Amino acid sequence: MNRAEIVIIGAGSVGLSITRRLSQLKKEIVLLERHSTFGQDTSTRNSEVIHGGMYYPTDSLKTRLCVDGNRMLYEICAKHNIPHRKTGKLIIANTAEEHANIEEIYRQGQINGVPNLRIIEEKEIRKLEPHVQAKWALLSPESGILDATALMGFFEQDALANGASIRYDHEVIGLEKLADAYKVIVRRQNGKIDEITTDIVINAAGLYADKISEMLGLDIQKNRYRIYWVKGEYFDINKRHSGKITHLIYPTPTPVSLGIHVRLRLDGSFALGPNAIYVDEINYDVDPAHVDEFFSDAQEYLPFLEKSDLTPDMAGIRAKLQAEGEPVRDFVIRHEADKGLPGFINLVGIDSPALTACPAIAKEVAEIYRNL
Ligand SMILES: Cc1cc2nc3c(=O)[nH]c(=O)nc-3n(C[C@H](O)[C@H](O)[C@H](O)COP(=O)(O)OP(=O)(O)OC[C@H]3O[C@@H](n4cnc5c(N)ncnc54)[C@H](O)[C@@H]3O)c2cc1C
Incomplete structure (x- = not known):
């Protein structure tokens, strides 16, 4: 399929959670991941803690999405037999x-x-x-631990069962804004180049979210998106x-x-x-x-x-998102229509507690999508 309604970049806990959530809408969804399987960057290299949400400033996305994510994650884990424990x-x-x-x-x-x-x-x-x-x-x-690999495995299987297409060994190397869509240029592991046309692009590329933003011409210094x-x-x-x-x-x-x-x-x-x-x-x-x-x-x-x-x-x-010595920054989760990029939902600076927050981040993105 070279036409999609939604392309999501990055199969970490956040991209997979978003893919699973949006797959319930039965749209043509493609998740692109440069590695041969999910979670090879940050989502399997962390403390696997389900955080409570007490550290972050009031009114921040980190607080709201962590507190909601904590509750949602325990529900998902209990319902789908994902190993976890509320240790305190x-x-x-x-x-x-x-x-x-x-x-x-x-x-x-x-x-x-x-x-x-x-x-x-x-x-x-x-x-x-x-x-x-x-x-x-x-x-x-309310703090606890979970098996992050099992969580992502569940998101992957549920999204596939809902008809989403998940393509591993597919690295996004370019993005182009067309008149009323986007062209996503992808390099496969065998070197073959694919192009996908899509209405919506969702950037969940973690450590490389700034590079993806730059592909669409966003100035990462001016927008303070440098990772x-x-x-x-x-x-x-x-x-x-x-x-x-x-x-x-x-x-x-x-x-x-x-x-x-x-x-x-x-x-x-x-x-x-x-x-x-x-x-x-x-x-x-x-x-x-x-x-x-x-x-x-x-x-x-x-x-x-x-x-x-x-x-x-x-x-x-x-x-x-903060350089050494600078104050802590919040997650950036936004529709970039005001920067001339309608249909581009950008997630930048998705550091801790995003494993905890990933189901709530997906809900937030689904809400942005619904209001497009
Ligand atoms: C040491 C450490 C401890 C932490 N502990 C906790 C904790 O206990 N609890 C908690 O809630 N959070 C914790 N975090 C934070 C949490 O792990 C991350 O915020 C979360 O995993 C981010 O998920 P992600 O999906 O955004 O990123 P990632 O897991 O990095 O996924 C991004 C994916 O995008 C892919 N990608 C990037 N560029 C491209 C491209 N061009 N084309 C295709 N694919 C691409 C990558 O390969 C990757 O798979 C910790 C983080 C660290 C580093």
């Missing part, structure tokens, strides 16, 4: 400054409508997590400690990241991560020399750890 999360504090910090997150969470938040003290923390050292903690019972890549590494923890921690354990956050936390897995094992390093290239190697930084951060609240328990695990790369 503790953001811990050991100093007066950190205590003030979790009180601030608590207040923000209340305003954001995150349910059941509580600040708890050492005695209760000990009961919940006997191996964790903390004087105070903000308890978020900065921020790498996050993880260190695995020796399996002899599996089962010792049952909640997600987070330190107080920094402006670029939520801090090096316990990344719990569904099998009870866990890792530490991610750190946050601005990078110019996509390279998922973990630098073993960073073990000291991870160990000293984690030792403060996981005193049972020994340095030899940590081994390099994996890394992911965040698609951030």
